[in-house]
Amino acid sequence: MNSKYLPTINAFLETLFSQHATTEAVSWLKEKQELVRTSETGKALYLPFSAAPRYVGKAPVTLTSTALQTANEHRRGFYPANWTLDQLARTILLLSLPSENADNYSKTVLKLFGTADMGELVALYAALPLLPHPEKFVHQATEGIRTNMGNVYEAIALHNPFPSENFSEAAWNQMVLKTIFTGKSISKIYGLDARSNPDLARMLSDYAHERWAAGRTVTPELWRPVGPHLNETILPDIKKLFASFNETEQEAAALACSQSTYPEAQTLLDEHPLLKYKIEEGQLNWSHISNKAIMA
Structure with missing residues (x-):
């Protein structure tokens, strides 16, 4: 994703969060966003990313068809229909991290994958199409489709434009086949028809x-x-x-x-x-x- 879209995506996600979260949760997230924005090393991201469910909860975020359409207008293929408050907060934190230096940004984010629990992995993989420097996360995503965790796999394969835009043909084909093998509907794979081969x-x-x-x-x-x-x-x-x-x-x-x-x-x-x-x-x-x- 081109970083020029980050301000509009950030504003959309922050508005969505404020519409569903408590006043205390909104205050907590704003405070942590500022810490992440001003972090020179990126380490300020790790603790709030992990602690988000404790402070904002895990309630589902209910989106109207209009909101989903707006999401797609901000980022083609973006479909946060089944997201939760903690997932939304974690994505906002990821987008608050300074991203001018691609290597530093990706290094900080990739460290999260190494220690993430299932909920954190879902948030990370679903956020990939929103993150700057997508080329830095292709290997992680292709490795991720090997997971046996259903929720994590769905976060990568379903309603996610990242694979369609970034996977090699071999990785794409394996993902489509695995989706069928695991009994999930391939109709939820973004770009399915465009990438048939x-x-x-x-x-x-x-x-x-x-x-x-x-x-x-x-x-x-x-x-x-x-x-x-x-x-x-x-x-x-x-x-x-x-x-x-x-x-x-x-x-x-x-x-x-x-x-x-x-x-x-x-x-x-x-x-x-x-x-x-x-x-x-x-x-x-x-x-x-x-x-x-x-x-x-």
């Missing part, structure tokens, strides 16, 4: 084959990143979905074909005129598939 399509097809060979199913959402890269190798998978008795799998097959420029995929879609019509009329899309998967 042939290698990911192959990996997801291979994963589906493994599941099918074991007599298990795969989420119909899996085929969303596959559709744009259908070829003669993957098309039999789509035919299998069309032959399924599961309506959602048939719908996913049609949507995958609709995303493809592969002639045989278009021919296959033409053989299912009702589904093609629903797609053309906007009655069927991947959000429809995701909602059904979540409700299942």
